Amino acid sequence: MASKLILLDQDGVLADFEQGVRQLWQQTYQQPLPLKERRHFYLRDDMAPEFHRQLAQIYSSKGFFASLPPMQHGISAAKRLLEAGHDVRICTSPIQDYHYCVSEKFDWVCEHLGEDWMQRIILAKDKTWVRGDILIDDKPQISGSLVPQWQHWIYDQPYNRHQTELYRINWEQPETWSELLNN
Ligand SMILES: [Mg+2]
Incomplete structure (x- = not known):
């Protein structure tokens, strides 16, 4: 496959948001x-309304985004895509309560991917404004005010399996993305 501009979503693709919530909730x-x-x-849509406030407190708490565990094989996958000659960018949307989220997303990338990757971060509330060939994202439907130029590949998660229209990729199943490594 010729060199592509690949956009990687951060939460649910590189950072294990769900695991992070479960751990901090327990703690x-x-x-x-x-x-x-x-x-x-x-997550809130799978939880009773009486817990929504506590959930929001977890997301907005200091240290939450910085301490998310990496997704299994996600970091090595990102590095391999770059080594294969693709232009890899991290395309991420901060939460509404951005106070810690924004800076900690940068901290996370620096810690897990290294300082060189800081220049690869694109913060965008509306990802249709970002150019790319492929966007790898766990969100089942990505919409915005423009017609996207990228093709959405869905990153496999239990909560998006109802989405059957999109190409499905999982770092733990190399056959789903090894095509990208044959440059
Ligand atoms: Mg995501």
Whole structure:
């Protein structure tokens, strides 16, 4: 495959957002995250309304984004895509309560991918404004005010399996992305 401009989403693709929430919830409230099934993209949509405030507190707390564990094989995958000659960028949307989120997203990239990757970060609330050939993202539907130039490859997560229209990729299943390494 010829050299591509590949946009990688951060949460749910490189950083294990879900695991991070579960860990901090357990640590903060001394009990597991109260949900049975993961069916919706947003965790709150799988949780009873009485927990929504506590969930928002987890997202907005200092250190949450910086301490997210990396997704299995995500870091090595990002590095291999770059080594294969692609222009790889991290395309991420900060949460509404951006105070810690924005700076800690940078901290996270610096810690796990290294300082060279800091220049590869693109913060965008609307990802349709960002150019690229492929956007690898766990969100089932990505919309915005422009017609996207990229092709959306969905990063496989339990909460997006209802999306069957998009090409599905998982770092733990090399056959889903090894095509990108044959440059
Ligand atoms: Mg995501």
